[in-house]
Amino acid sequence: MKKSTRTLTHTFKSIAKFATAASILTASFNVFAEPVEIKFSHVVAENTPKGQMALKFKELIEQRLPGEYIVNVFPNSQLFGDNNELAALLLNDVQFVAPSLSKFERYTKKLQIFDLPFLFEDMDAVDRFQQSESGQKLLNAMNRKGIVGLGYLHNGMKQFSANDPLNLPKDANGKKFRIMASDVIAAQFDAVGAIPVKKPFSEVFTLLQTRAIDGQENTWSNTYSMKFYEVQSHITESNHGVLDYMVVTSNTFWKGLPADKRAVFKSSLDEAIALGNKIASEKGNEDKQAILDSNRSQLVTLTPEARQQWVNAMKPVWAKFEDQIGRDMIDAAQAANTK
Ligand code: LMR
Numbered sequence: 001m002k003k004s005t006r007t008l009t010h011t012f013k014s015i016a017k018f019a020t021a022a023s024i025l026t027a028s029f030n031v032f033a034e035p036v037e038i039k040f041s042h043v044v045a046e047n048t049p050k051g052q053m054a055l056k057f058k059e060l061i062e063q064r065l066p067g068e069y070i071v072n073v074f075p076n077s078q079l080f081g082d083n084n085e086l087a088a089l090l091l092n093d094v095q096f097v098a099p100s101l102s103k104f105e106r107y108t109k110k111l112q113i114f115d116l117p118f119l120f121e122d123m124d125a126v127d128r129f130q131q132s133e134s135g136q137k138l139l140n141a142m143n144r145k146g147i148v149g150l151g152y153l154h155n156g157m158k159q160f161s162a163n164d165p166l167n168l169p170k171d172a173n174g175k176k177f178r179i180m181a182s183d184v185i186a187a188q189f190d191a192v193g194a195i196p197v198k199k200p201f202s203e204v205f206t207l208l209q210t211r212a213i214d215g216q217e218n219t220w221s222n223t224y225s226m227k228f229y230e231v232q233s234h235i236t237e238s239n240h241g242v243l244d245y246m247v248v249t250s251n252t253f254w255k256g257l258p259a260d261k262r263a264v265f266k267s268s269l270d271e272a273i274a275l276g277n278k279i280a281s282e283k284g285n286e287d288k289q290a291i292l293d294s295n296r297s298q299l300v301t302l303t304p305e306a307r308q309q310w311v312n313a314m315k316p317v318w319a320k321f322e323d324q325i326g327r328d329m330i331d332a333a334q335a336a337n338t339k
Helices: 003-032 049-064 085-090 110-115 123-131 133-138 183-190 201-209 220-225 251-256 259-294 304-314 317-325 327-335
Strands: 036-041 069-074 147-162 176-179 195-198 215-218 234-250 298-301
Touching: 036 049, 049 069, 049 147, 049 259, 085 147, 085 234, 110 133, 110 183, 110 234, 110 317, 110 327, 123 133, 123 147, 123 234, 123 259, 133 327, 147 220, 147 251, 147 259, 176 183, 176 201, 183 195, 183 234, 183 317, 201 215, 215 234, 220 259, 234 251, 234 259, 234 304, 317 327
Parallel strands: 036 069, 176 195, 176 215, 234 298
Antiparallel strands: 147 215, 147 234
């Protein structure tokens, strides 16, 4: 072998040895590297569809990407509450949140569709709309603001509660109701002469208990898990609107994930959402029954005529928001009421 060839072979062998040593070193660094912490913050209790969904997501990620990621779930507004969770997401202080669809108003007006009173007949209609082309399009409504919608999660239909029976719209006149930060929901209460008060979820129990407000609207699950029924004498089974969620992350975090890991995050989230939705449909009835069994709060059942009065009073709200939401979207949502 010529000297120059021998030198070249020697150089290649040295490079190969160096590369092997480097990869062993990298591998051992990876073995000892701390898993990346992912934070999932939400405002409800753990025994709710959202609480259970978040825990399932944690379980799946830690099972499928062991040692690489750890998911810490912060329930009950422990880390961030209604007023700051989306801002925190954009600062990458938290990587996943799942606010109610009513809480995105600052970032898009399009999701206001979900707050229109008496639009959806039941949760099946909500589901059909969310899975339709129009519904899926709304997941991207905040992309330009840096927010990526990853999927919808159900909670359920909303009921009114108060310290007096609410049978007819006139019964709500002059009463103060806590609402989520949504102008559509504010208009819904204005329409019956009530006084809407925008407050974070974490404050609702105390506001009701101290009688700073007279009532609120929420799902059976939230009313039960937050014990609102203990400080409200009556719950009207109105099913007048939907309280669902969008699980979101930030564009920066999502695009920063390696493609193969992102796929695992997405499929794990889809599975966790499927579990959350199953719990939502079971829990609605269970929590309603638990509230009734407690005898702390009385159920007000509306006659079809009485319910129609609420519809007549509140439905004009649609026209006020039609330009912002889009007539085509409202039509698509209405179409979802028929199978
Ligand atoms: C509320 O503020 O009443 C709900 O959006 C809370 C929640 O996340 O279910």
